[in-house]
Amino acid sequence: MHVLVVHNRYSSAQPSGENNVVDQEVELLRAAGHRVGVFERRSDDIAARSLPAKAAVPLLVPFNPAVRSELAARLRAERPDVVHIHNVFPLLSPAVLTACADAGVPAVATLHNYNQICPPGTLQRDGRPCTECVGSAPLPAVRHGCYRGSRLATVPLAVSLSANRRRWWSGVERFFCISAAQREVLVRAGMPAGRLAVKHNFVPDPDARRTGPGEHVLYLGRLAETKGVRLLMAAWDELAADGGVGVPLVIAGAGPLEQEVAAWAAGREDVRYVGLYDPEQCREVIARSVAVVAPSTWLEAFGLVVVEAMAAGVPVVAAGHGAFVELVEDGVTGLLHRPGEAGSLASRLRGITADPVRNQEMGRASRSRYERGFSPAVGLERLVEGYRAAIAGRPAGGEAPPATGKTSTGSRWGHRASRNGG
Known part of the structure; x- marks a missing residue:
């Protein structure tokens, strides 16, 4: 199988379990004989940009047209079987979904948090559970400055959530939830159960195991x-x-x-x-x-x-x-x-x-x-099963689902999308 992994890497200044998951899945697939390419951006690179380029980053969070063009060209040239999307904030944007539609390549997306229903992806504010934005416009998130305590920093996430919900719903064949608990929350929030599959993260078997009582x-x-x-x-x-x-x-x-x-x-x-x-x-x-x-x-x-x-x-x-x-x-x-x-x-x-x-x-x-x-063998089996299901779900000829949000199986969607604050 030929897979292209799409990911915006989080800052190296903070430990990122999501970065680790992406790297481990790529290594797992390659070790099993699959061909895996990576299309990525790095948040670390923002620091080296000019002042005008830095100022422009929030404007590109909802949609980055340069990414659309670059990714679509790569997809047409390489013709992968499936695209696996992880984080798209802040440099990639949901433009990656449009690129997949342009090239007629099916996409899956791992939901590492609750970014499809909450701008910062946490369903929490001030240390307490919060669902104010679920099922409505994400204005409360802006009012409370839910991303990094800043109203200004929250605006691009809120705009992206509102503007891209249909693009997510029509552009992703299968969403991977990383736990049944997460899936249950998302289904209750209105996401369509038929496209939400549970695929736990796996963990490589460690060299070190406990041999005594511990210290x-x-x-x-x-x-x-x-x-x-x-x-x-x-x-x-x-x-x-x-x-x-x-x-x-x-x-x-x-x-x-x-x-x-x-x-x-x-x-x-x-x-x-x-x-x-x-x-x-x-x-x-x-x-x-x-x-x-x-x-x-x-x-x-x-x-x-x-x-x-x-x-x-x-x-x-x-x-x-x-x-x-x-x-x-x-x-x-x-x-x-x-x-x-x-x-x-x-x-x-x-x-x-x-x-x-x-x-x-x-x-x-x-x-x-x-x-x-949670072993690598189990992780590989579930990952490949999800890819095959996504590929099988495409209409004949590899065309993208209709922009109205009607899926290839005839079900209809209609709720929210967004992003995590990484």
Whole structure:
């Protein structure tokens, strides 16, 4: 199969699970003998642009005509069987969909978040769930400055969501949801169930697996409010006041709360902030963990760190909502805490560290769960199945679906589209 992957890479200054997923899928397909090309832009490149070119970037978020021309020419020249779209913000834009229609090549798109119904893609505002823009014009997002706390920065996303909903609906044969929990939210929000398929992210089998009881509790990820970092600090302080759990907390990552985390950890023996780790260091620190903690306050669409812990045979303490409920079997592969409650998180952290025998049983169950559902072999099978379904869904001759939004199977769409703020 000949696949062209389309992706706008996120800034290298922040860890990006989405970038990792794209790279791993490309490598997986190539290793299986498929021909894979990449059409990409990099957000890092914006810094090197002239001042006028930087100022023009927001204007191109809803539609970048140069990208349409360049991608359409490449598609006509290479004739791939399918185009796989990931992130298009800010440099690619939904113009990639028009390019696919121009060249008559079917497209699939992975939904890594909730960007089809929420401008910043989080369904959250001020640390709480928010659905104000779902099913309506995204004016509330602009009013609240939901993307990076800025009304001005939110405008291009809101315009793109409003202007491109029909382009998304008519231009994508199949959307990949990365969890059943995400799919359920999107279907309830009005997206057509028939084009939403669940395809979990896979995780490469790590070189390092846990062999003993572990040395620490680990938080690995972006240091942001939505990831539950402040909640974790409050829960750990509660544990420390009660004598601790016998192992330190290691926090690895970067993000807007980095200085706050570093100041909180400074001078403490029960907390170590280690900054941003490279992939090999991440695998090693996971394998040395008593447990990995994922206390996100927003509805995670997946949770790569949870599955990475499973692959290493390490149990997880995670928030009991979103995809975590689907990934973690409470009491078997880990423990779930009540979302947003520091006391509940502290209780689960105490529980998973208190009984080493039970902890190791959970670790073995986690590894088994990984092998059944998130291994490269499973990931490849589901990926190729999705491509074949998308190709089969095209009308004879490879023509694009009608611009009215009527699909090749005769169903009709009509809701929203947008983008995540990367």
